[in-house]
Amino acid sequence: METPQVIIAIKNTKFAQEYVSELWELLEQEKARIEAKMTKMREHIYKFNDMCWDYTSVQIKKAKEKTSEIIVKLQDIKSLLAELPASNRATVQPSFSTLCAEAAIVTNKITECIKMGCDENQRRLNVRFHELATTLQPSS
Known part of the structure; x- marks a missing residue:
């Protein structure tokens, strides 16, 4: 016959093992949920990124x-x-010559617009990356 302390220890060991199993199951479920969420978010980012780059292209x-x-x-005019x-x-x-200077200004503005578009794409991507990083942080 076992002493009450031994019986309590056996029961506590059994409970501890059950709790460990439950916690492992909970952790595995949470990891699967997070991975599924991250996969979905990655897909959205890739689609968003592709759309941005398609537009930029x-x-x-x-x-x-x-x-x-x-x-x-x-060149044709030249x-x-x-x-x-000569006269x-x-x-x-x-x-x-004035036309060439104006053409340089216009093409510089065209280039600036492209740069602005690329900068905007990068800004949007940075926002997305920030959203990804903060999504898994516990809310206050």
Whole structure:
């Protein structure tokens, strides 16, 4: 026959083992829940990121086309100027030089817009990353 202390120790050991098993199960369920949530959030971020970069890629392509168009037109004008007699070229050259300067300003603005778009994409991604980082933190 076992003493009451031994019986209590056996019962407490059994309870402890049950609690350990319950806690392991709870922890595994929580890990699975968190992983599922993180997977879902990653998918949203990837989709969001793809949308941002797709939009940016389109904008970059349009900017490249517009810049190329400007350069081609300037080159065409330069070729025409080269064929003009010196006196006629002298009258058009100042306006062509001004046009080249204006083209530089416009293409710089095009580039600035692209940079701003990239900066905005990065800002949005940083917000998403921050949201991810704080999602799993306990709420106050």
